[in-house]
Amino acid sequence: MKTKVYIDGQSGTTGLQIYDRIGAREDLDLLRINEDKRHDIEERRRLLNAADIVFLCLPDEGAREAVSLIENDRVRVIDASTAHRTDPGWVYGFPELSREQREKIAGARRLANPGCHATGLIAGTAPLIRMGILPADYPLTCYSLTGYTGGGKKMIKAYEAKNRDESLSAPGLYGLDLRHKHLPEMKAVTGLIYDPVFLPVVDDYAQGMASTLLLQNRLLHGRPSAAEVCQRLADYYRDEHFVRVRPYEKKPDTIYANHLAGTNHLELIVGGGEEQTFVTALFDNLGKGASGAAVQNMNIMLGLDETLGLE
Structure with a gap:
């Protein structure tokens, strides 16, 4: 049946x-x-x-x-x-x-x-807290770039209009009160004690999202390097089909937010060195998001x- x-x-x-x-x-x-x-x-x-x-x-x-x-x-x-x-x-x-x-x-x-933005932040943050690397009281900062389809029909119509506003050709920072609607789930699911400082950005492309955490290694438990953070995340997601971690590169290539558009995959990219680390979750805001x-x-x-x- x-x-x-x-x-x-x-x-x-x-x-x-x-x-x-x-x-x-x-x-x-x-x-x-x-x-x-x-x-x-x-x-x-x-x-x-x-x-x-x-x-x-x-x-x-x-x-x-x-x-x-x-x-x-x-x-x-x-x-x-x-x-x-x-x-x-x-x-x-x-x-x-x-x-x-x-x-x-x-x-x-x-x-x-x-939520789409929440998916990106949670994918990188929750494992690091669960593995004891990221303190639950860490002053987390994240910015998240999304395609305009994440804004629904009204935003799609505005971006795809023939005689659209010229300002839409440039990235648009929004949620400037830092009270984005996904914050409650970000905090609840990751185990963070304090709300992260979270800033979303919409840009002139249809689908794709890149949510990036910026970390100071000296504030992490054990002071791991970026390479070590990457390996721990790879171990955490080793058996997953839709979430994968890109092998560590000291100088990774440019990350394009629409790279996984049209898929249900999410890829974590870790870069940086001994002192600082970034973790970017790359996925489709209409797919895995x-x-x-x-x-x-x-x-x-x-x-x-x-x-x-x-x-």
Whole structure:
């Protein structure tokens, strides 16, 4: 019997990307809502309760409302919004954190899909804290470069307009109050005691993300070199398919943020030397940073090969 899947918010950027990844799969039966009924509460309620797996690709309030409409205990939910990412009743959907995290995802009824910027910071930070290299009270600094598709339909339209604003040709720093909406999950999932100083940057390309941590080695436990940090991260992710660590190079080539666009892979690049280290997470903001991660989590929840439909 096919697994019934419903995407609530199917016309948004994340919803469309999920559909692109699973629409042709023969093991799934995709339930579709008529365009003229997208805002019909009762029709949404019917489809939400008819599905085995529900993807919520909605603003936070819409996601909370959708959950309140689900009365069928068998329905499993993957929420792509920020509404439930620090909720203790929900499982955080980053399986590469640990074997235990992947097991929690496999048994989850309610799963919160990670944020894109959060994915980049967590991928480098959480292992270093868990391995005792990065102190939990470290004054962490991170900047994160993203393609404009991460801003949704309105931003995509602005960047792709024929007579667009000339300022969009240059990188745009935003979130300048340093209170980005992904900060709570960054802190909660990594184990950091204090919020990192986090600055996002959007630029004139469609897909791809490069999230970079800047570290002072003298403040790390054991004062490891950049090469040693790289090797420890490689050991941590050794058995993972979608997360890999590039071999250490003292002078790595230029990193281009769109290098992994169109994939569900995340690559960690470590550079620096004896005194300072940078760790850059390179991935697709719409892949491992959003819809690709959601499909990977669905595969795990269904007991399938987690790479299904993502290669």
